[in-house]
Amino acid sequence: MKKQALRPNSANATAKTKANKAGRNAEKASRREAARQPHRKRRIYIWPGVAAVLLALILGLVAWRSPGGSPNPSDVIARVDGEPVSYGEFAHELTANRAVVIGYFKDKYGTEFSPDFWTTAVGGELPLDRVKRLALDASVRRKVQQIEARKHGLTADISYRTLLRTMKETNADREAKVKRNEVVYGPVTFDEQRFIDDSGQRLFQALRDELQPGFAITDAEISAYYEANKTQFELGDSRTIRAIEVVFADEQDRKQAIGSARSKLNDILAQLDGGAKFADVYDRLSADSASGLSVSERVYDYKTPRTESINHPVLMAAINKLAAGQTSGLVEDGLSIGIYACVDKSGIAAIPLNEAEPQIKKDLASTAYNRFVDELQRKAQVEIDDRNMAKVEMQ
Structure with missing residues (x-):
């Protein structure tokens, strides 16, 4: 017996086709309607602490860019x-x-x-x-x-x-x-x-x-500068000083010998006050190596190291007050004690040009540099x- 192939019922098939078509049309209409509606924004939640940090950063940026604020150091x-x-x-x-x-x-x-x-x-x-x-x-x-x-x-x-x-x-x-x-x-x-x-x-x-080296400085410029600025090169006075003194080796030596040295020098001051001449006393002590006193002659002028004034301020102050022929009293300064006489004093107008030339060249080079800048x-x-x-x- 032959099996008869099953054929779809034409009425049912037609109904199903219409239903499917209607469903598709409804779906399309829904999509078109959705397209016409404004998009709904997604809500973003920020924790309060994070929000505060972001707000501070934004306000800081606004303040930094504000025309009323001072510029940043790197601006x-x-x-x-x-x-x-x-x-x-x-x-x-x-x-x-x-x-x-x-x-x-x-x-x-x-x-x-x-x-x-x-x-x-x-x-x-x-x-x-x-x-x-x-x-x-x-x-x-x-x-x-x-x-x-x-x-x-x-x-x-x-x-x-x-x-x-x-x-x-x-x-x-x-x-x-x-x-x-x-x-x-x-x-x-x-x-x-x-x-x-x-x-x-x-x-x-x-x-x-x-x-x-590129700044050409002529001899004429050096001479002109020297003449125009002579006060800058004035030297003051030159003094030839003779000393009768004791110089101690160190502080311990000074403590041990200061009494004896002071006594000997006071005896000499008494002789000078009594009419003795400093030159005679100086010459006598020069020949007496056993006196315990030393004698010396030095010139104090612009060549004297500045360290002398730093290391021996009392002595230098006393010497600078002496006129020719004058003698100091007893001068104690650090590791020395003595009597000092000015045997000659003369004024030196200025440092000679040849000695002043290196400094003048520096000054002129500085002027040339400033002009260049x-x-x-x-x-x-x-x-x-x-x-x-x-x-x-x-x-």
């Missing part, structure tokens, strides 16, 4: 031949010129310093504008020298960031030396103001030394960041 105030001058560098010059501007307004207008001093115009001048102008001039002068030093290989980086890093490294090194009981000259650590000054002076001195400053292309400059305030 660029100006560019000199393309090189940035940061606010940190500029602030150094503001501080350096603060007292200058206060003094200027005091001397010219009688203006006393007050909380609103910087923002109060006097005689058509605003103190804040003046201190900014002076600080900018000084910043430009510093920067052109830094640029020139870099050209000559005296430094590799002239940025403010490198300056701060170098200061940090320098201070760390100095602190380490102190811990190792090594000698450190100056402060253990530099603050920024002093480090900028100190590092700048050393760099610019190196630049002067580098450029000095003046020219660099005059030619420098300076671009001011007006927005950051407007933020600068003074207290």
Whole structure:
């Protein structure tokens, strides 16, 4: 018996087809309706602590960018031949010129310093504008020298960031030396103001030394400078001093022998008061090696080491008071005690030109260097960041 193939009922098939089509149409309509509706935003929940941190960061950023606030230390105030001058560098010059501007307004207008001093115009001048102008001039002068030093290989980086890093490294090194009981000259650590000054002076001195051979200094210039500045080379007096004294080996020797030495010298003073001549007493003691007193003759003038005044202040003060033919009283100074007579005194007009020449060359080279820097400053292309400059305030 043959199995008859099952055929779908045509009525049922038609109904199913219509139902499927209707479902698809409804789904499409739903999607179209959804597309026409605004998208619903997903809600993002932030924990209160995180929200507070974000708010603080946002407010800090707004305050930093606020036109009314002071610039950041790294903000660029100006560019000199393309090189940035940061606010940190500029602030150094503001501080350096603060007292200058206060003094200027005091001397010219009688203006006393007050909380609103910087923002109060006097005689058509605003103190804040003046201190900014002076600080900018000084910043430009510093920067052109830094640029020139870099050209000559005296430094590799002239940025403010490198300056701060170098200061940090320098201070760390100095602190380490102190811990190792090594000698450190100056402060253990530099603050920024002093480090900028100190590092700048050393760099610019190196630049002067580098450029000095190129400064042509003639003999005529040296002679003219010498004649125009003779007071600078005046030497004062020259004294020839004869001494009758005792010089002790050390403090213990002084304690043991001071009584005997003082007694012998007082005897000599008594002889001088009685009419004896210093020259005769001096000659007699020169021939008497057993007297326990020593005699000597020395010249005190501009060639006398300055350490004499430091090491023997009482003696030098007594000698400088003596006129020719005068004798001191008993002079005790450290490890010496004696009587001193001025046998000759003469005035020396000035250091001879040949001896003054090395110093004159240094002075003329310094003048030539300053003229060189003046020219660099005059030619420098300076671009001011007006927005950051407007933020600068003074207290």
